[in-house]
Amino acid sequence: MRNVFRLLFLVMMMFPAAPAFAQEIAVSELLAESPNLSGEVISIEGELVGDYGFRGDGWMWTQLNDDTYVDFPIRDGILPVGGNIGVGVRIPSELAENLDHPGGYHYRGPIVRLTGIWRHHDPARQGESYLEVGSLDVVEEGRVLDEGVVWWTVIAGAGLILAAGAIWRTRPERGGGDGRR
Amino acid sequence: MLIRPIAEDFRLIALYLGRILLVVAAAGMLPLVWAAIAREWDPFGSFLLMVGILAFLGAVGVRFGPAEPKLDWSHGMVVVALTWLVVPIIGAIPLLLSGHFVSPLDAFFDSMSGLTTTGLSLLSDLDHLASSLNFWRHLLQFLGGQGIIIAALTMFAGTGGITLYFGEARDERILPSVTSTARFIWGVSAVHLVFGVAALGLIGWLALGFDLDRALFHGLLVFFAAFDTGGFSPMSTSIGYYHSALFEGFTALLMVAGAMSFGLHYALWRGPRRAIFANLETKTILSTFGFTLLVTLLGLAATSVFTTAAGLSRQGLFQVLSAHTGTGFATVPTAELARWGGLAFGGMAIAMALGGMGSSTAGGVKSLRVGLTIKSVVNQIKQMLLPEHALVGTGYYQSGEKHLSPALTQSVMIISLLYVALYLLGAGVGLAYGIPLQESLFESVSASANVGLSVGVTDPTMPVLLELTYMLQMWAGRLEFVAVFSLIGFLLAWVRGK
Numbered sequence: 001m002r003n004v005f006r007l008l009f010l011v012m013m014m015f016p017a018a019p020a021f022a023q024e025i026a027v028s029e030l031l032a033e034s035p036n037l038s039g040e041v042i043s044i045e046g047e048l049v050g051d052y053g054f055r056g057d058g059w060m061w062t063q064l065n066d067d068t069y070v071d072f073p074i075r076d077g078i079l080p081v082g083g084n085i086g087v088g089v090r091i092p093s094e095l096a097e098n099l100d101h102p103g104g105y106h107y108r109g110p111i112v113r114l115t116g117i118w119r120h121h122d123p124a125r126q127g128e129s130y131l132e133v134g135s136l137d138v139v140e141e142g143r144v145l146d147e148g149v150v151w152w153t154v155i156a157g158a159g160l161i162l163a164a165g166a167i168w169r170t171r172p173e174r175g176g177g178d179g180r181r
Numbered sequence: 182m183l184i185r186p187i188a189e190d191f192r193l194i195a196l197y198l199g200r201i202l203l204v205v206a207a208a209g210m211l212p213l214v215w216a217a218i219a220r221e222w223d224p225f226g227s228f229l230l231m232v233g234i235l236a237f238l239g240a241v242g243v244r245f246g247p248a249e250p251k252l253d254w255s256h257g258m259v260v261v262a263l264t265w266l267v268v269p270i271i272g273a274i275p276l277l278l279s280g281h282f283v284s285p286l287d288a289f290f291d292s293m294s295g296l297t298t299t300g301l302s303l304l305s306d307l308d309h310l311a312s313s314l315n316f317w318r319h320l321l322q323f324l325g326g327q328g329i330i331i332a333a334l335t336m337f338a339g340t341g342g343i344t345l346y347f348g349e350a351r352d353e354r355i356l357p358s359v360t361s362t363a364r365f366i367w368g369v370s371a372v373h374l375v376f377g378v379a380a381l382g383l384i385g386w387l388a389l390g391f392d393l394d395r396a397l398f399h400g401l402l403v404f405f406a407a408f409d410t411g412g413f414s415p416m417s418t419s420i421g422y423y424h425s426a427l428f429e430g431f432t433a434l435l436m437v438a439g440a441m442s443f444g445l446h447y448a449l450w451r452g453p454r455r456a457i458f459a460n461l462e463t464k465t466i467l468s469t470f471g472f473t474l475l476v477t478l479l480g481l482a483a484t485s486v487f488t489t490a491a492g493l494s495r496q497g498l499f500q501v502l503s504a505h506t507g508t509g510f511a512t513v514p515t516a517e518l519a520r521w522g523g524l525a526f527g528g529m530a531i532a533m534a535l536g537g538m539g540s541s542t543a544g545g546v547k548s549l550r551v552g553l554t555i556k557s558v559v560n561q562i563k564q565m566l567l568p569e570h571a572l573v574g575t576g577y578y579q580s581g582e583k584h585l586s587p588a589l590t591q592s593v594m595i596i597s598l599l600y601v602a603l604y605l606l607g608a609g610v611g612l613a614y615g616i617p618l619q620e621s622l623f624e625s626v627s628a629s630a631n632v633g634l635s636v637g638v639t640d641p642t643m644p645v646l647l648e649l650t651y652m653l654q655m656w657a658g659r660l661e662f663v664a665v666f667s668l669i670g671f672l673l674a675w676v677r678g679k
Contacts, residue, residue, distance in 0.1 A: 031516045049308040050416050051399075053390040061389070061424050063416065069306045074280050080305030081283075082641050084417035088424050105221060105311040127492025128424055128512075145309075153226030153278065160233025164206075167240040172248050 022115045027066035028085050030118065034129060038120035044131065045113045045139060046070055049086065049103035052096060060096040064089045064114060064131070065103070073108050075145040088130040089114055095133070100142030111140040185678030186671065190256065192247050197260045198267065199242015201330065205268055206235035208324055209317075212275070216313035224311045227275035234271050258667030261330060265656060265664075269293040272321055279314050281305050283641040286648060293652050295321030297659035298542055300412025300509035300633020301624075301651065303641050307417045312398060318413050319405035325659070326409025326439065326542035327370055355447045362443075369446045370408065377404040377435050384428050399423075407435035409542045412509025412633030421512040426495060429512060433502050440466075440506035440537030444580060461577045462538055465552035466505075473532035474501045480524025497525075500634075504532040507543035509633025519620065519636035530623055533632045534604060544631030544658055546600045549579065553593045556585060599662050603629040603654055610650045611638060629654040 022043040030037060030044060046066035053061040065086040072078035091114070103109025116133035119125070209232040216225035252260070269292035277288035287303040294301045295318050304310070304318075356362045378400045385396030402415045416422040420429055438446075448457050457463055478497045487493040496512055503510045511518060521529065536545015556577060563573045575585040607625025612618060616638055624638040628651040639651065657665045 031514050034514075034517065050422065051389075051391045051395050055388070055390045063308070063418060063422060065308060065417075067306075069309060073309055074306050075309065077280075079283070080281055080641065082305055083302075084306055084308045086308065086418055088418065088421065090424075103309060105309055108309075121487050121492050121496075123489040123492060125424070126426060126495040127487050127489070128421075129514075129517075130424060147221070147223045149222040150226040150278070153230040157226065157229030157231070157233035160230070160237040164233070164236035164240040167237070167244045171240075171244045172246075174248060174250065 027064065027087050030087060031085070034118070034120045037118045040118055041115065041134075042118050042131070043113055043115040044087070045111065046086070047103045047111050048089075048099065048109045049084075052099065052102055054093055054096070058093050060091045060093050061130075062089060062091070062096075062102060063087065064112070070108075070111060073145055075105075075147060088128070089116075089133055090130055091133040091136060095136045099138070103142070106145060106147075108143050108145055110138055110142040113137045113139055183670075183674040183678035186675055189247060192245055193250055193252065193256055194260055194263065195242040196246025196250055197242075197252060197257075198263055199239045199244075199246065201260070201264050202235045202239035202242065202267070202271075205272075205324070206232050206239055208320065209235055209272075211320060212313045212317040215316050216311070219312050221311040221313045224275055224279065224313045227278040228313065228317070230278075231271060231274045234274065238267075238271075255667055255671065258664045259671045262660060262664040262668035264330065265296065265660060268324075269296045269321075272296065272317075275314060275317060276304070279311065281307075281310055281314075286645065287641055290648055290652055291318065292321060293655055294633070295319075295411065295413060296325035297631050297655040298322050298326045298409050298411040298507070298544065299628060299631040299655045299659075300406070301628060301635055301639045301655075302413065302633075303639065303643075303648075305641060315402060315415055319402045319411070319415075322409045322411030322413055323370075323405040326405075326411060327366060355444050365447065366443050369443060369450070373408050373435070373438055374404060377408060377431075380431050381428065384425070384431060385423075388427055389423060389425055403432055404435060407432050407508060407510070408439040410436060410439040410506050410508040410537065410544070410631075411542075412503070412507075414510060418514070419512070420499070420510045421514070429495070429499055432510065433499060436502060436506040436508045436510070439508070440541050440543040442538040442540040444540060445538065448580070456578075456580065459578045461552040461556070461579050462549040465555070466538060466548040469535050469548065469551060470501070470505050470532070473505060473528045473535070474498065475528075476531070477501050477525050477528030480526070480528060481521070483524065484522070486521065486525070501528065501532050504529045504632060504634060505535065506537050507533070507545055507630055507632045509627070511634060515635055515637050518634065522619070526619060526623065529634070530626055533623075533626045533630045533634065534600070536630050544629075546597050546630075550593045550597050553577070553585060553589070554597055557590045557594070560585070596661060600629065600658070603658060607647075607650050607654050610647050614644050614647055624651070625654065629658040631655060631658055 022041045024043045027044055027046060030042065044064060044066060046064045047070040048062050049065050050063050055061065063086045065084050067085040068081050069084065074080060100110040101107045114131060114133045115135045116131045119132055120129050121127045122129065209228060213225065213228040213232060216228055270289060273288040273292035276282060276291055277285050281304050282288040283305065290303050356365055378397065381400030381403055382397040385391040385399050386393050391399065399415055405411065406413045414420060420432055442462065445457060448454060478493060481487055481493055481497050487496060499512050534545055535551055536547050537543025539547045539549045560573050560575060567573065577583050577585055604626045607628055608622040611621030611625060620636050620638050623636050627634050
């Protein structure tokens with residue numbers, strides 16, 4: 001079945017009109033319209049985040065986020081605007097082998113365009129929803145996110161700990177009334 | 182007449198609060214070390230600052246506390262209520278400095294949500310959060326679920342330990358002394374920690390194909406949130422991130438373990454095990470879980486949300502279990518949960534409102550109170566139907582034969598009614614802001630019962646008054662009101678006393 005599916009995508013990609021089959025959609029829209037898009041071929045674009053779970057069955061599972069932070073990570077100084085918007089994606093292992101590090105604290109993950117079949121409450125996976133990917137295009141490579149030490153927090157914290165130690169040393173002796181019960 | 186507290190009262194409260202802050206400072210060293218190992222230098226600085234503030238305030242409290250401390254009931258309750266306010270305030274510092282929150286109040290909200298094991302969150306871009314900060318959020322849930330006071334009691338109890346213990350909504354002393362009870366609770370948790378993290382880590386590594394370090398990271402954080410029925414998750418898509426029935430299954434086992442009273446854990450460990458199913462609390466929770474599961478599944482089936490029995494049972498079972506244990510994990514997106522209407526909504530809301538067992542890490546009304554309330558109502562009906570002089574049995578079994586006295590009935594009814602009032606309070610404020618009744622009620626119950634499931638009302642753009650209401654609900658719901666009322670009484674006495 002998987003091979004038939006891949007063959008279908010291969011055929012689709014061979015013809016210029018093929019991408020017209022895939023509906024380009026934002027993940028927020030996908031989540032809102034999830035039941036109506038079940039079984040449809042769709043394209044979503046966003047950052048791969050978290051982990052690459054190669055399960056040894058020919059598939060790799062990860063999460064694709066399509067939100068503000070894809071283009072403007074908080075580490076770059078953007079103001080926070082709310083939670084992430086992401087979906088689970090299942091990618092054939094051979095397509096995922098050379099991807100950059102997934103997004104996280106130290107990295108902005110690769111931005112990819114994924115085309116595949118939207119599985120809403122897939123009966124074969126007891127009701128899970130995810131995109132079964134047929135093709136993957138890297139739109140932008142991942143990159144390292146910079147950070148530095150915020151010195152005032154280090155100095156203030158160390159100073160307070162030293163002060164706490166000094167105060168602790170002057171604490172009064174307490175009698176048996178404070179013993180364990 | 183209210184008696185105005187004197188300087189000695191404040192010094193006594195400061196001493197015990199100081200000791201607890203020192204314990205939290207010690208716990209704060211864990212994410213500090215984590216940040217250093219993970220080379221997360223920005224959070225490293227903010228953790229150092231947090232530990233410094235905790236240690237400083239703790240040392241000041243201990244330094245200026247009375248030489249002969251003797252903690253009575255009211256002081257103990259005030260200490261507990263203050264602890265659950267001060268710790269989230271200071272614990273919010275690293276969260277705020279991370280840049281992942283719109284305002285300081287939002288960071289405080291998350292910290293309070295973590296400590297009270299609620300799980301509602303206003304954090305932006307969780308998927309890029311530093312691992313040490315994510316660890317801290319989950320550690321807050323562990324500290325809150327086990328009870329910070331329990332941690333402090335394990336180290337230095339002092340007189341008044343029992344007051345502190347009960348103030349933190351623990352209503353049974355498993356072993357003769359409070360200190361040994363506290364140690365037992367930590368012992369149970371430590372065993373679950375080792376096996377839970379190992380199991381989830383191995384599943385992550387071997388079945389899900391994560392790198393070993395990441396598998397252990399997920400295992401540890403999910404363990405904290407599951408066993409302490411907290412509901413924070415390492416990734417924004419909650420447990421749905423893992424796409425694994427096996428991972429969900431083990432997580433569900435940990436949620437059940439967390440929602441069990443530590444008295445039941447004791448019985449499971451040391452026997453007699455036969456008595457477990459005779460307990461009113463066990464019977465009640467099994468009945469209410471079965472009922473809410475049935476209602477939710479019928480609702481989902483009627484609206485064809487899931488088209489197969491396997492999908493319906495796996496997804497429905499996990500969500501109801503998460504709601505009833507007060508955990509708040511989800512395997513479906515918030516947008517989808519918000520679409521669950523009718524019976525499915527009703528089943529989930531009732532499951533959240535009822536909550537887990539007493540003296541567990543779960544929130545809500547709690548099963549024993551539900552069981553006793555039902556028993557009282559049934560007794561009343563029997564009394565009305567039977568001849569005037571007929572006697573209705575008032576006994577029930579809960580770790581031994583017990584008598585349902587009028588005083589106990591009154592106490593149970595009062596707390597249960599207070600929970601209902603708390604649920605309505607948040608729903609009312611939500612309605613006042615134009616949020617539909619269903620969403621308002623769901624989110625309010627979720628906050629008050631320390632569950633954390635959300636239909637999208639909890640958001641950085643939510644009104645400040647609603648945010649403050651949810652925080653009050655989380656705080657009062659976790660402490661089961663008594664300590665909160667004691668603090669209010671203490672403040673009133675300070676202002677208006679003579």
